[in-house]
Amino acid sequence: xxxxxxxxxxxxxxxxxxFAAVLRQRAQAEAKRDSVQKQLEVIKAIDxxxxxxxxxxxxxxxxxxxxxxxxxxxxxAPQTAPAGTGPAIAPGDTTTxxxxxxxxxxxxxxxxxxxxxxxxxxxxxxxxxxxxxxxLAKSEMAMFDGKEVTEFILDATFERPDxxxxxxxPVSVSVR
Numbered sequence: 001x002x003x004x005x006x007x008x009x010x011x012x013x014x015x016x017x018x019f020a021a022v023l024r025q026r027a028q029a030e031a032k033r034d035s036v037q038k039q040l041e042v043i044k045a046i047d048x049x050x051x052x053x054x055x056x057x058x059x060x061x062x063x064x065x066x067x068x069x070x071x072x073x074x075x076x077a078p079q080t081a082p083a084g085t086g087p088a089i090a091p092g093d094t095t096t097x098x099x100x101x102x103x104x105x106x107x108x109x110x111x112x113x114x115x116x117x118x119x120x121x122x123x124x125x126x127x128x129x130x131x132x133x134x135x136l137a138k139s140e141m142a143m144f145d146g147k148e149v150t151e152f153i154l155d156a157t158f159e160r161p162d163x164x165x166x167x168x169x170p171v172s173v174s175v176r
Contacts, residue, residue, distance in 0.1 A: 052104065055130045056158055060108060063124030065117040072109035076155075104158040107137070111149045118152055125154070129161035 060073060108125075112118050118139070125134045138153040 052158060056106060059128040059130050060125065063121055063128065065112075065114075065120045065124075067114050068110060068112040068117045068121060070108060070110040072107070074107050074109075076105040076107060106156055106158065108154040108156065109152070110154075111142070111144060111151050113147065113149050115150055118150060122154065125156060130159060131156050132159040133157040 057073065060070070064070070112121075118136075122134050122136065125131050134154055134156045136152065137155045138151075140151055142149055142151045
């Protein structure tokens, strides 16, 4: 029995030594995997938010009716808001810090000669999959080049649309 147990002990020590190397390699592989996953998460976070402003500007320009022009398109400072409510925009607040996209509020400042164009603009903005909670913050008559215009300020919130609404296409440049 003693010799059998000694053989088993030798076999177990050899297996333990062999498996220790395998376990060490596995731990190294898991550490590399975790590191790569963290790097991918950072890249995804950066990539996910990089097209926010192009989408907002595209939707605003698409909704802009004739005889209406913009003076400013600014982001409001991020604020923590209770679930289901958007943050308020403080007057004159134009900071451009990193914004949580689900809470990103922005302000559109412009002028129009047709008050109906303003309501059409607001309805078209609200119809966009990227913009929600469009509200008229201020509207007043002003003189521009000797003509009466309506100056307006609209507050809105960026909305991340359903992924089925987003179409991605490769950028290609033809060279002749």
